[in-house]
Amino acid sequence: MENPYVPNMATIIGLKEEVKGERAIKTFRVRFNDAELADSFDYIPGQCGMVTLLGKGECFFAISCSPTKKGYLEFSIMRLGKVTRALHELEVDETVGVRGPYGNGFPVDEWKGKNILCIGGGIGQAPLRSLIQYVMDNRKDYGKLDVIYGARSTADLCFMGELEEMEKRDDVDVHLSIDNEEEGWTRFVGFVPTNLTRIAPSPENTIAITCGPPIMIKFVIQALEKLGFTPDQIFTTLEMRMKCGIGKCGRCNIGNVYVCKDGPVFSWDVLKDVKGEM
Numbered sequence: 001m002e003n004p005y006v007p008n009m010a011t012i013i014g015l016k017e018e019v020k021g022e023r024a025i026k027t028f029r030v031r032f033n034d035a036e037l038a039d040s041f042d043y044i045p046g047q048c049g050m051v052t053l054l055g056k057g058e059c060f061f062a063i064s065c066s067p068t069k070k071g072y073l074e075f076s077i078m079r080l081g082k083v084t085r086a087l088h089e090l091e092v093d094e095t096v097g098v099r100g101p102y103g104n105g106f107p108v109d110e111w112k113g114k115n116i117l118c119i120g121g122g123i124g125q126a127p128l129r130s131l132i133q134y135v136m137d138n139r140k141d142y143g144k145l146d147v148i149y150g151a152r153s154t155a156d157l158c159f160m161g162e163l164e165e166m167e168k169r170d171d172v173d174v175h176l177s178i179d180n181e182e183e184g185w186t187r188f189v190g191f192v193p194t195n196l197t198r199i200a201p202s203p204e205n206t207i208a209i210t211c212g213p214p215i216m217i218k219f220v221i222q223a224l225e226k227l228g229f230t231p232d233q234i235f236t237t238l239e240m241r242m243k244c245g246i247g248k249c250g251r252c253n254i255g256n257v258y259v260c261k262d263g264p265v266f267s268w269d270v271l272k273d274v275k276g277e278m
Contacts, residue, residue: 007052007097009033015092018076018158025123025158026088027064027076030096043067044105045130046265048239051075052097057083060242064126066133076126076158102245103264106131114207115143119220121192121212122151125158127237128211139171146201150177150192154185175199193219203228209235221268234268
């Protein structure tokens with residue numbers, strides 16, 4: 001039996017700076033050094049990987065690209081603590097460890113034929129990006145695709161180039177926002193839940209998936225329920241709470257739910273009765 005704590009070594013083959021500043025965000029594209037593993041590694045949108053920097057530590061991150069993108073993985077990482085700061089100092093061709101995939105992921109097969117509504121805020125767009133790419137690469141399997149995304153300012157918006165390209169497509173509707181008005185910004189100004197209420201998507205045959213700051217998720221869910229979405233139509237991911245990934249350390253629990261074992265993807269039907277802060 002393989003040791004689940006031993007990472008597979010991977011090389012950074014691409015780096016993209018998404019957000020600058022103290023809480024900078026970079027997207028790391030990595031490829032496993034083992035060519036067979038690089039070609040065979042499979043996962044579901046919403047699953048996570050543990051990224052290791054030898055001598056510094058390791059952290060959990062959502063895999064931010066779709067499994068339809070073969071031969072590499074992407075992790076979009078905000079610079080917050082010791083490990084993420086060290087990761088942000090790395091360059092292309094340097095080595096990290098990766099293990100996974102972990103977690104249950106989004107039930108994309110169950111959602112075939114459904115309209116998909118993704119509602120993200122800030123770095124919370126990272127796990128949704130994997131799902132959005134997956135739906136776009138399997139477009140005929142899904143209905144309408146709406147992407148609602150916002151951040152505090154234009155400087156805090158992730159994946160802007162990709163989102164602007166998506167705005168040009170006729171098979172996806174993109175709704176961007178920032179919290180406060182800025183010169184030159186012609187899209188919506190206000191919080192993400194407010195933009196959701198303004199757009200008022202229909203709950204008919206629709207699955208809503210949200211990820212972002214906990215306070216945003218709280219008000220997004222309230223807005224969705226007012227629009228007529230039932231708890232089994234609303235999903236979120238709590239990958240930021242994952243610790244060991246395999247349910248051994250017991251530090252990821254919310255009430256009686258363990259994010260590593262039972263998540264990180266949950267329907268609101270499951271979470272609404274859980275005692276504890278998301």
